[in-house]
Amino acid sequence: MPVFKTPFNGYSVKFSPFYENQVAVATSQNFGILGNGRVHVLQLGPAITERVAFDTADGVYDLCWSESHDSLIVAAIADGSLKIYDLSLPPTANPIRSLHEHGRECHGVDFNTVRKDSFLSASWDDTVKLWTVDRPTSVRTFKEHAYCVYSVVWNPRHADVFASASGDCTARIWDVREPGSTMILPAHEFEILSCDWSKYDDCIIATASVDKSIKVWDVRNYRVPLAVLNGHGYAVRKVKFSPHRGSMMASCSYDMTVRLWDYMVEDALIGRYDHHTEFAVGVDMSVLVEGLLASCGWDELVYVWPHGTDPRAP
């Protein structure tokens, strides 16, 4: 599979849940420290082509596809806003929504995969906010973390449960029906940058930290991690469970590698991809095509490749 070069530094990459040949990429100028951002929607084929791109005034740190409409994308912008784009409209008519409530950088968004009506945003203002596409203001604000919230993910089975990962060294489990978090997981000694739920066991969660490790937890017994996956040489930036194999996950790190793990087996590391030449910050696994991976990094390159092949192979 070929490569796509973006003008800015990659920040996040997501496969469309509706079309196997579509990928959205969030990018930011100057490593996201200062400057513009751009959302790319890419078409996969013999070559990767750009279907459309949207510019933003500040960096784009993350994005997610709507689970209910195939043309909607929610982007998390560094200026603290969330912007909703409709691919079926021309770029001049976009964004169709700009939701600006977070006081600081938005670093993560996730669309509800069960009820499909709402999405969450994680921000450096220490809060998580719950939104629906049809409301101009957030439905709820979850403020408990003591430092930046980097990532938030809905539970794949329970429509009201989600997890958040924060720089306060905890991951928290929440139920939107409850006033506060239902569980605090002091998962690492260092900042936690990412978390994800197992797609096959609704009690299993993985956390990725600046301490270079990924830990897998059973939320029913959070004193001991199920597994500790060591191997990354720098902070682990993102972790993502496979939609096809319960114990498999992908991760990417500031050590510039993308790795695949199976936490159930003794030698958990089952794949290592060294194709990026700068920090690898975004990784995703296709729901529609088993084994198809995508990654992006600060080398401004987006790769899409089937597991087991060389991402750089033409």
Place this chain on the structure above:
Amino acid sequence: MAMRDLVNGAASCAVPGSSSSNPLGALANTLMGSSSKTQERLREIPTATPTVSGGNLYGEQPLAALPGSELEHAQHSSAQGSEFLQGFRSVDQNGFSDAWDEIQRPQIPQFQGRDGLPLEQPFHQQDLIGPPQRVLSNFLHSFIHSSHGSMPFRPTSLPVLGLSEGDKQCIRDRTSIMARHLFADRTEDFIQSQVNALLSSLDIDNDVRARGHIPGRFSELEEFWNESQGMKPGPHGVDGWVSEFSQHQAARGDPNMWVQQFERKHGANGWASEFEHSQIASIDQMRGSSIPNVAAMEQSRMLAHTLAQNNDPKFQNSKFLQFVSKMSRGELAIEDNQFKPAAISKPGDWANEYEQQYSGGQSWGDQFANEQHLHGPHGWANEFAAEREQHRATEDEWASEFSKLNVNDWAEEFERHVADGTFADTSADSWANAYDEYLNEQVALKQKSGASRGLYEFSDLNPYVGHPNPLKEGQELFRKGLLSEAVLALEAEVMKNADNAEGWRLLGIAHAENDDDQQAIAAMMRAHEVDPTNLEVLLALGVSHTNELEQAAALKYLYSWLRHHPKYGSIAPPDQPENLYYGDVATLFNDAAKLAPEDADVHVVLGVLYNLSREYDRAIEAFQTALKLNPQDYSLWNKLGATQANSVQSADAILAYQQALDLKPNYVRAWANMGISYANQGMYEESIRYYVRALAMNPKADNAWQYLRISLSCASRTDMLEACDSRNLEVLQKEFPL
């Protein structure tokens, strides 16, 4: 005002109504007027938006359908004026900020190359509108060139960057946060100076709005520090000063710097050289002393060194790391620059200076004498105040706040403290002691948690010590289901006969049934030491480790069980492989089950194994088979229930637990499990009753306390959380009778 401020509608031009007075906004409005109105309408009627799916995009479900929304509303209605705010926000959302976006979008190409300009601009292009890529990267490149040509780099070109306050804040905040991800291995101090170096070379004050790190593990320290600051030198306004000071410190984003300073001081070695270094430097610069800057230079050099040491060519080539490190090196040239007064009179500097010089020991005396002339407490205070005054323009709020306070009083207080040495005693030392204590506690905690996994902890008061036959007594109590009593009796037995495998085994089982797996494992390990081939012990250890989700250990014991079983020993290869794989062990047990299909034990082990691999359907099948062979085994019913609960069949699980409890009414674990199953079904009130029942029988079941706490908060019974935290069973039992 920079373009970016204008287009972003930064604070200074955020008043929406004033857009007409904003020439750019007016221009943009004129230019964009028609198109922005069209889009406005699109927004108002979003359902008219054509989409590929053609469905109704928005509002398919009324808001009330979204659970949890009522919680937010409750909060809003309770807060005065928040409705207004929300209204304002929504107005702002639909109207003004969109309008700003509108205006802003056409501006993007100006520094983005969207109109076909190449992204890498020639170096001479410095007539910049915004803070674009090309300047920063040019900055970076000129750094690279200066390092190659061994020319001193002069950041004179930097002012043309024209970074707006908003941009500076972005750089400051984002680099501070990112640096902590990049340099996680390094000390907080290193990271701070790294960021400071970068910021000062970009001419950015690391001031008020910068976001310091507040990692969870330091919060206690900071709290304590704040407490220790609570010395009250005078009645008026001094509290205000203290809070102002600490607030200002915190706002400056370097509360940790102080902490680090302390750590460094107590870490001794590194500090000495640092001190020497800054002494030399500070003699020159005593008036405008800039120890953090000097330290930053030192740290930049350290970073360069670190980078040079990293042999990974990828890292050598990483543009980002070059970006950071080269920027940092700009610090070297800043000596030629004027020091920003803000950097001189940072409150933090004072603390640093004081600390460093105070701890300097002998040389401190001389230094202090010198200082007296320059910076005697009064002088210092005056100078500080004076400098603050100068600073009104930039930080007038703080300055005016400060000048309101009686500086002299404070200075006197300070002097007095210095004179009688109480300052160090009351504040610094006690703080340091508390820090040491905290560290020791942490270590002790770690050791404890380590120890508790292997060591059996005996109860303090045991009435059965001295009993003529505690084993018999223990067995009897166990049979009657008085588990906590049985534990005591059996403890007395194993204290008397440490080699009694049966005593240890039964003790382990009693603990397991009492829902205390840690103690169960510890007891079973002792039993295992005494009698390494006891099948019941091996099986129990396998189950307990499965409960604790320790797969490797669980597999080891289950495998040993097979190895030592008279019937199946032949199936297992005699030499135990170093690493057991789940699949291999499962195959062996399946073979065993075929060999003897009517042996309930094999099915039990199979059930446990399937639990390990989370194949709950198969596990349930295995336990059901075992139960057909042995329907009176209450622990089997419990296992079946637990497995059903794990596979989200909580209703079935409750039936299984009921069977177990019918057979053994005092089975604490089954009571607790029952509670879990109710909680899983969202019946939190019910679950609380069962947890309380289990805890009434064994208050030492730590897991159950945790579950109880979760259920209490889920059932919104926060009023009972205190009773839970203080483990007040009496109150809980009264509140939640079963």
